[in-house]
Amino acid sequence: MSLKLLFVYFFLLSIIYFPFMIALKQRWACAQELAFLSGIVTTKYIKMIMSAVLLPLTLFKHFYSKTSFFFFVMGQYIIFRYILAGKNSRKIKLIRKIRKQQEYKVRKETAEDLHDGLGNKLIRIQLLTDMLLTRTSPVDQEKITLIEKIRKNTDDLYATTKDLVWMLDPENDSFEQLGNRLKNFVEDAFRGTTVLVRTVTSLNINGISFPLMFNKNILLIFQEAISNCIKYAGAKNVLFIIKSYENGTILFLLKDNGKGFDLNYSQKGNGLNNMHERAKRINAKLNIFSNSSGTSVILKIEPIKNQYKYDDQY
Amino acid sequence: MTSTKFRIVIIEDDHTLRDGYAYLINNSPSSVVVASYCSFDHAKNNLSKDRPDVILLDIQLPGTNGIDALPALKKLLPDTYVIVLTVYESEKTILHALANGANGYFTKNNPFPKIIDAIQEVTQGGGPMSINVARTVIMSFQRNQNSPLTKRETEVLILRSQGKDRSQIAEELFIETETVKTHIKNIYSKLNVNSRADSIRVARENKFI
Incomplete structure (x- = not known):
């Protein structure tokens, strides 16, 4: 004793x-x-x-x-x-409950402030640019190009703000919301191109709520991957799969049949490093395979304790 | 030929946007702005006099908001088309606006030529929408119309599928936590399941949510 x-x-x-x-x-x-x-x-x-x-x-x-x-x-x-x-x-x-409620409130309010403040101002700039464009003589191509660049940058900034607002809003912490957002993002990104996109979502588990900024990292990893695909791959087909397994594992896959790239050479670039860095932050495994017949980006999240909450009260 | 142009009324509280829309519409060959107002409350007494063909309506307005203004506008001017022009694109807002009588729905970040096209389209009987709005509408219509769940139960289940707990659902739907509990019990009994995961799975498989 x-x-x-x-x-x-x-x-x-x-x-x-x-x-x-x-x-x-x-x-x-x-x-x-x-x-x-x-x-x-x-x-x-x-x-x-x-x-x-x-x-x-x-x-x-x-x-x-x-x-x-x-x-x-x-x-x-x-x-x-x-x-x-x-x-x-x-x-x-x-x-914990009080803290969660406070966090929820702060995030919700910040998202609304960003949306109403920054979003509205950007919309004004977009509209003013459209007005400027109508006042510019069609022969003044140099000015038109500049104005169009302003409009393009404002559009990008608006999209970034929208992403930020989306990430901040606690209502978007769920796996389902992330899945929808990614699916829409992939479809929007390739709209207007000749690339044939297929998205498949297969969710076997429900009610998963990710911790703060978890969704942000996943979203940004695939935004980078999609942006690389559009810029460099020259692919004809793109496949995007989101799959969840019974054991809680979640898998994201972006596959294209483009010309691929040299991983060793590109590893030095910031884009790929950032993707790996983001995957590390959320304890996910990121694998990128590339050869002359295409590129695959696979992100795998294991259901480790505290990795994400499987919130089932009943 | 001003007489053949579509008569447009703008209801928008941001004066930069209001003036911008007016300028761009007046520069277009097919439309003319007959009046612009900062709120529905300011507009309602003058609308009959303005005789607009199309109203561009913002949602967030001082006083009566755009959603609540829609039925009143439709009653006041039954033959006028209303296009909602807003920054809000949540499913709830979009469906609410369409249910209240909006003929079109656009987000403000769209390039303005698209809004000009929308004015043409709406007067020809179309229902113009921006891509993201149309997608949201289609997704909501893909739900099974023969669901055994009530509207409220469906709302509760959708929120639960988004990972929200009872207190958050109660807060969002402005009901008591106990009421949420009752809804959940009813959902379980109607879907013949015993857990949250199963209820969401069954509801998804049958497109109830």
Whole structure:
């Protein structure tokens, strides 16, 4: 038995049976006094007197020395700790809930502020650029090119703001929302090109809610991959798959039949490094395979503890 | 030939956008802006006089918002087409606007020539929408119309499929947590399931959500 446990035992004992011990002490003092008064002062006779005066006084094994009593006290201790732990866990749960609600509120408000503030201003710039374009003479090609560049950059900035607002909004933390967003993003990105796009989503698990900014990293990994595909691959077909498995594993795959690229050479570029960096941040495995017949980008997320929450209350 | 041009009214609270739209529409060969207002409340008394063919309506407006203004506009001017022009593109807002009588729905980030085309289209009986809006509408119509779930239960289940817990759902739908619990119990019993994951799976398979 550990020293700590013994200490706890005696500590509890002293607390619970303190009044009883006082009574014993008083009896002892009383016996001593009697012995003194009667002129018998040796301890030897005290027992005699006690048994004579304070009958019945039988000698028995102290209750606190009994094994059953030890377990009884320890049982009480365990129950006490259990109640205390329950209280603490309720408190922790409450704190977590409040924190989550606050985070939800702050994120929601920030997303709305960004949307209303920055988004509206960008829309104004877009419209003013359209106005400027109508006021520019069609023969002034140089000016038109510049204005179109402004419009293109504003459009990109608007799209980036929209992404940021989307990521910030806590309502988009779910796997389903991410799936929809990625699917739409892939379809939008290749719209107007001759590339044939096929998207497949197969979700076997539901109710997954990712932690803050988890979706952001996945979204940005594939935005980079798609942007690379459009710029460099020269592909005719693109396949995008999102699949979730019963065991909780989630797989994202972007495959094209383009001309591929040299991984060793391109590894030095920031784009690929950033993709790997983002995958590392969310403990996901990112594999990129490329050869002359195409490129595959595979992101795999394992259901590690705390990796994401599988929120099932019922 | 101003008389053959479509008469447009703009209801938009941002004056830069309002003036911009007016300028671009007036520069187009087919339309003319007859009036522009900063809110529906300012517009409603003058609309009969303006006799617009098409109204470009923002959603976020001071006083009566665009969604609530739609039925009133339709009652006031039954033959006028209304195109919603907004930054909001959530499914709830889009469907609400269309249900309230909007003839078209565009997000403001679209290049303005597309809005000019939309004005033409709507007057020819079309229902112009930006791509993202059309996609949202199609997705919502792909749902099974023979669902055993009530409208509210479907809403609750959709929110649950988005990973929200009971208190968040209650907050969003402005109902009590206990009511959410009751809805969930009813959903489980109607779909004959015992868990959240199963309820979402069954609902998805049958396109109830």
